[in-house]
Amino acid sequence: MIYVTRDLLAVLRERAASEDPDGVNVRLSATPAGEFEADIGLDPETPVVTHFTLPSVGNSVNSVFGVDLGTPAGEGGARFLSHPDGFLGVSRTDDLAAVVIVAVPPYDGDSVAAFDRSGTGVELAVVDAAPPSESVPE
Template identity: 75%
Template sequence: MIYITRDLLTVLLDHAAERSPASVNLQLSATPAGEFDANLGLPPETPVITHFTLSEVGRSVNAVFGVDLGTPAGRGRARFLSHPDGFLGVSETDDLAAVMVVTVPPYDDDHVAAFDRSGEGIELVVLDAVPPEESVPE
């Protein structure tokens, strides 16, 4: 089972619809369930997908130095992909991750699914939960 917040899924689906017919490929990050203010009814260590990173972040540093600064430490084991061609699955040309959330037109809740890196389906559970606020130290 893979958990994702409702707000994030909505943003991702909207982004895919706006970019269509181009495809979308975004890195996803998770927050442990125990860090949420509300009790999610999950073991505290259970990852809940809560954030995405734009593909352009850190690209120039990576190109020059080979260091991926676009991925927060300890995160990025999931990807969000859109397939404007309508294939709801994992293709050979996709960037693989431990978990891939894939959507197809019309980019709504009925046209999104999760898969492992081998293409096997995983149950995607959408949670109405707000991740904890994060701030950058001054």
Template identity: 55%
Template sequence: MSGRNENGDTPVYATRGLIDLLLERAAATEPAQMNVVLDATPAGDFETDLGVDPSTPVLSHVYFPTAGRAVSDVFGVDLGTPAGRGRARFLTHPQGPAELTRRDDLAGVVLLAVPPWERITAFDRRGRELSLTILDAEPPAESLPE
């Protein structure tokens, strides 16, 4: 998502709450696959210091594909995701494999889970595994415009 670690790969950061939610939903959705858009919050927007550069994106939100489903099905336009958001995806492979396939929807970062739904692996769009750091932090509360 930004910067490189000592191994030369781009580290991915996510909140524990998001990871727990994704694994719970994956287990509940099985045997169906999940394919949802993820969004990030800049590390500097968190109330606590996360120990990373303030501009580092931390995956913290998920957009479930419900809003605008009919338009998406017909025209391929996802109205459930705000414009300019969601450069990451979460996918599940209930029957395996534990790697990206040619049939997967790709994004800059893809988080992938397979049964027994205990671990998520991060990949770049080329299928290279990335380091995933899970942070015990809550993203700032968001409010809807009045």
């Protein structure tokens, strides 16, 4: 089972709809359930997908040096893809991760599913909680 916050899933579906007929392909990052400010009813070590990384982050360094700085260390074990052609699954041409969340038109709650890297369906559970607040040290 993969857990994802409702707000993140809504943002990802909106992005997919706005980019249609082009596909969306973004890395996702998780936060352990124990780091949420409220108890969300999961084991504290359970990862909950809470963030995405824009595809352009780190591209200039990657292009020059071949180093991917767009994914924080230890993150990016999941990916969100949209398939404007309506295929709700994982294809051979997709960028894969441990878990892949796929959305298809009309990009509503019934048009999203999760898969492992081999294309086997994984249960997707939506969590009604906001990720912990983050700040940049001064």
